[in-house]
Amino acid sequence: MSRTLPAGLSVTARVPASSANLGPGFDSLGMALGIYDEIEVRTTDSGLTIRVEGEGADDVPWGPSHLVVRAIERGLESAGVWADGLDVVCRNVIPHSRGLGSSASAVVGGLAAGCALAAKLDPELAVGAARLVQLASEFEGHPDNAAASVLGGIVVSWTETAADATEASADIPEHGRVYRAVRLDPHPTLRPVVLIPEVRSSTAHTRGLLPETVPHGDAAFNVSRAALAVVALTQRPDLLMPATADRLHQGQRAPALPLTTAWIERLRAAGIPATVSGAGPTVLALGTSEFPAELRELAAADGLRVVEPGLAEGVQVD
Numbered sequence: 001m002s003r004t005l006p007a008g009l010s011v012t013a014r015v016p017a018s019s020a021n022l023g024p025g026f027d028s029l030g031m032a033l034g035i036y037d038e039i040e041v042r043t044t045d046s047g048l049t050i051r052v053e054g055e056g057a058d059d060v061p062w063g064p065s066h067l068v069v070r071a072i073e074r075g076l077e078s079a080g081v082w083a084d085g086l087d088v089v090c091r092n093v094i095p096h097s098r099g100l101g102s103s104a105s106a107v108v109g110g111l112a113a114g115c116a117l118a119a120k121l122d123p124e125l126a127v128g129a130a131r132l133v134q135l136a137s138e139f140e141g142h143p144d145n146a147a148a149s150v151l152g153g154i155v156v157s158w159t160e161t162a163a164d165a166t167e168a169s170a171d172i173p174e175h176g177r178v179y180r181a182v183r184l185d186p187h188p189t190l191r192p193v194v195l196i197p198e199v200r201s202s203t204a205h206t207r208g209l210l211p212e213t214v215p216h217g218d219a220a221f222n223v224s225r226a227a228l229a230v231v232a233l234t235q236r237p238d239l240l241m242p243a244t245a246d247r248l249h250q251g252q253r254a255p256a257l258p259l260t261t262a263w264i265e266r267l268r269a270a271g272i273p274a275t276v277s278g279a280g281p282t283v284l285a286l287g288t289s290e291f292p293a294e295l296r297e298l299a300a301a302d303g304l305r306v307v308e309p310g311l312a313e314g315v316q317v318d
Contacts, residue, residue, distance in 0.1 A: 002082040003121065010042040011116040015109035016312035017094040018101035018148035019194070019284045022233070023244030023275040024225035030148035030155045031233075031284075032312040033192060035100065037092050039068055039109040041117060044085030055092035055102070066090075067103060068110040071139065075114020078135060079125045083117070097200035099278035104145035107136045108315050112150075116317040129314070130180075133157075137179035145278065147181030152314035154233050157181035184230065186311050187237050193291045195283040195304040197259055209252050218247040237288045240273040244286060250276050257281050259302065270295065 017035040021027070037055075050066055063069070068090055076082055094102045111132055119126040129150050136146035143157035160178040225245050232243035253276065254261040260281045267274035267285055270292070277284040283304070285291065296306050 002077075002080055005043045005076075005081055005083045005117055005121055007043050007045045007085065009117050009120050010040065011113050011120070011317055013039045013041075013109040013113040013116070013315055013317045015039070015105045015112070015149050015315040016152065017105055017309070018145040019099070019192070019277040019282075020101065020144040020148070021246075021249065021275065021278060022154075022229055022284070022286070023250075023273075024222045024246045024248070025144075025156075025229055026222070026246075026248050027142045027144055028157055029226065029229060030101075030144040030157065031186075031192065032148040032152045032155075032314060033100065033194065034310040034312040035094050035307070036312070037090065037094050037102075037105050037109055039091075039113050040089040041072055041113045042087040043083045043117065044087050046085040048086050048088070050086075050088040050090070052090045052092065054090075055094060056096045057092070059096065067106045067139075071107045071110025071136075072114040072117075074135060074139075075111040076118060078131075079115060079118030079127070081118045081121060081125070095196055095282075098196055099276065099280045099282040100194065100196070101145035101149060101278065104136065104140055105149050107139040108132065108146055108149040111135050112315045112317050132315075133181050134179050138177075143179040143181055147179075148314075150314050151181060151183040152312055154184040154186050154311075155181045156184065156230065183314075184234050187234055187288075189237055189288040190233065190311065191287055191289070191291075192309065192311065193285040193287065194277060194307050194309060195263055195285070195299050196307060197281050197305075198303050199259075199281060209256060210249055211252065214248055222246060222248050233286075237286075240286050240288075241268070241271070244273040244275050246275065253280060259304075263299070263302070263304070266298075267295070 017033045022029040137143035147155040147157040229243040232239040257280045264274045274285045
């Protein structure tokens with residue numbers, strides 16, 4: 001039976017944006033970026049109030065169907081507690097529908113807040129990072145963005161079936177998927193830059209452009225480059241150019257992302273490793289030196305906002 005939280009408990013979650021794939025690591029590699037959403041949650045006697053400031057304030061529902069609210073409630077449910085009322089404030093900075101993991105960040109922040117409220121009632125209800133990765137990935141359907149926002153830094157993530165899970169745990173479902181991730185510490189000279197367009201992209205649409213099967217040669221190419229990416233991102237940034245090459249998804253999505261594709265080609269021609277950030281349309285550049293001023297000016301002329309967010313730690317809750 002669920003225990004009810006008393007009114008007056010409050011937590012604040014600060015959750016980073018993320019970039020997924022990083023070139024060849026489709027649905028497996030991710031990176032936490034220093035652009036943050038903040039979620040404040042307070043328990044009340046009854047009802048639901050939600051306020052949204054910043055990105056998406058005019059686009060998202062202000063009610064029970066809001067993604068953050070659903071995630072908070074899932075976090076409470078997973079801990080076996082409930083709240084008669086919630087007051088939620090979302091301060092959004094992460095751009096929506098740009099390939100920067102805004103939905104994963106919303107889910108991670110909401111889950112972390114809900115779990116933290118439960119832990120205020122009973123510290124034994126506190127959950128670890130692995131549990132947050134599982135819960136958030138169940139919302140997303142894949143763990144790359146969610147794991148990056150939970151763990152910070154660079155992540156390698158993967159999916160198992162419950163029957164094939166390498167570790168037994170009460171935290172994983174008896175049936176369905178088990179989501180795993182490990183954090184890698186990025187090389188200290190790595191300086192991610194994102195070029196963010198005004199236009200938005202639908203992940204469902206761009207994912208729908210991908211073929212059901214790929215040639216064996218392309219699969220082998222991406223396996224080698226994804227393995228190399230782990231080395232390049234953590235130890236050998238001089239290998240980032242070959243390590244960010246891809247044959248599985250970027251070319252297939254190119255017709256839907258003409259500006260993104262043009263800028264990836266321009267940056268790579270200038271010697272700057274660049275990829276699509278997630279499903280786009282944001283461009284992720286992975287360099288080790290200052291982004292050239294002339295390219296910054298050209299990007300601005302094309303309607304791209306150039307941001308140097310730095311790498312981020314995972315979600316923090318106070």
